[in-house]
Amino acid sequence: MQRILKKIVIISMGSLLLLQPSVVFSATKPLLNSEMIQNKYGSYGVKVLKKTPTLRVSKLYSTHDGKEIARTLAFVIFPKVIDERVREEHVLITEKSQSIGSTFKQRGWIVQKQNRYFGMRPEIPKNVRQLMGGIEDQPLVLHIYELSVEQEGKKIHYCTIAELHHPDYLTTKKLKKIYGKHTEISAPHTISLDEILKLVDAELEKITVLFQEAKFDFQAEKATITKNGKVVRYIGTMSDENVQRLLKETEGQKIKKLIISSSGGETCSAIEFGFWVAKNKIDVDVERACLSSCANYVFPAAKKKKIYQHAVVAWHGNMRQKDLLSEVELKKYAQEMFKSMPADERKLLGNSNALFQKMKTHTEFCRTREDEFFKLVGVDEYVCRIGNEKYDAQGFFFMSKNDMEHFGIKNISMPKNYEKTNLDEFRKRAPFDFIRLQH
Structure with missing residues (x-):
């Protein structure tokens, strides 16, 4: 991946201008980030993602439907020696993970920001976009400043x-409105602008939502x-209840992208999920895993498909697999299942044959819907079972981009060396084999 933050730009009169390193003062004292986020979104929190003696990386977030959405990613660079006059505040900030601005304000300090740089960052890593609620790939504003505190006429540079x-929180235009006209002044800095940009570049690439931040309970x-806007994030199985909830919450809306982590689920429900993706021409990003029914029906239905680093798309059969229960086996299964059902449910059904007929009708319906689905998306259903039936895969199997394309699954973006993806976490639950087609 090309080095990020090669340049920062601002938009002025329809042209791109380089903004030279400078320090500017605000015409009026702006609110703290904590205050602005609280005022705009109704909630505020801070969570530290990384901490060293000279660096703290944190997200400043608001909460929506129980989900934390990062409104700001802050990279705080501390001097090697902390002024003793702010030692107590520094301990609260670094050891107790408290907000910088709020901590100083509550202890009677005046917080001052001296701007050095702000402009548009042209390329945003996917993990950062995930922290921000799955926003689309777009330039984001980067703001660099020195933070000082003042009390009783004594001013101390802090970080x-x-x-x-x-x-949705801050743009270049909004920052200009907050901080007013830029005025160059000379001032000593503890770290050069180029060093700051290189540091931010490196730290952004290290942010790994999959293992450091999000809890992916795809089961x-x-x-x-x-x-978030035109992007939906889905984590969990595909039951009828879950899929119907998805359809209801997105009804009448133009969804452009689905970010998913799912272990699969009920066949018919997953097929309807796939129809929704295909008919609405939605792009699908696999955040951690798309297994079983998710791989069968959601992934191939997408207009564009992306598999994130450390993620996997894997199959293990469908409604046409050879070892699917025969009618005799299904009837025997229905008899055993009927015996284990609660008395009131057995009374409602009457006998095991009624349960068998119900299961048989459902199986036939799902098989018909599956045929209709694969015809719609132009994909060979054999992709769902070839690993088990031809290559002796004992559980799940996954394959290369070229082999997926062989079955009609196109417009795929995936990491290099995808076949070497570390699946130790998954293999604790079931076998996962990489297969390569023998043409």
């Missing part, structure tokens, strides 16, 4: 801060469904 802002019975 250097670089902040990357959510587009959750109750799926977590969140929406």
